[in-house]
Amino acid sequence: MVLFREQIRYKSRKEVDKLREAGRLAANALRLAAKAAKPGVTLLELDRLAENYIRKQGAVPGFKGYHGFPGTLCTSVNDKVVHGIPSDYALRDGDVLSIDCGAKLDGFNGDTCLTVGVGHISEKSENLIRTAQLAMFRGIEFSKVGNRLGDMSTAVQSFAEGAGYSIVREYIGHGIGRDLHEDPQVVYADQPSGTGFRFEPGMTITIEPILVDGNHACQVESDGWTVRTKDGSWSAQFEHMIAITNEGPRILSLPDPDFELASGL
Ligand code: MG
Ligand code: MG
16 A cells, blocks of 8 residues: 555555455445335434444444444435434435445445435435436546546536536545545535546545535534535435546445345445
8 A cells, every 4th residue: 555645545456355345345234224214214223224234244334433423324314415313213205315334344444325215206306316326427437547536526517517406515525445534535516627636546436426406505413413405405415436447447335236226226
């Protein structure tokens, strides 16, 4: 592992494979929780499902205790944007739930999130969720050797804004490795094409733009964690960890086939 530039920790192939294993566990746990997210189920029940799965695999929850965060999952409903603490809130038909999951295995972090509709959701919500997922994949597609951060971020921002959504500015992607949050900072807005870091082999980062169906301004609630939109608009987010390789981006947080959701998320 070599440290240089803005303290980016470039990973060996072996380290990338370790991250893949952590990412796989986080992705599987995330889908267990997503499949269980039905009307009447509480956020704490989802959290326990994910935690039990992660511990049974010999890993530990990656977020629990991180700066004091109490959950295995971040569970953010409707106008909550990120870092929602799992509570006894019982999900309702029509809710839009973003779930973020971290798992640490052999000292390496997995970090991945997705958004699901609870029960029957509106067409507006479906569009928001689908566009957030496509925005993430657009970010992954542009995270390749030869591009700079601004090329990827402009692709994501123009796609999201072209579809009528805005991108949250304060909560961004990051390098990932032995630490959950490493350099570089990975933004998805306001970074001109041709500027910012160059994507280089050995970098491991997260692609996790947050889309909002209104204004992107956010505020933190009194619990010190939960972030919500100021104007009450709803949000959706998808996150994959990727490794930059000469052959293109390698997604490190795909689930095992048994855990995939019917919709293919
Ligand atoms: Mg995450
Ligand atoms: Mg992340």
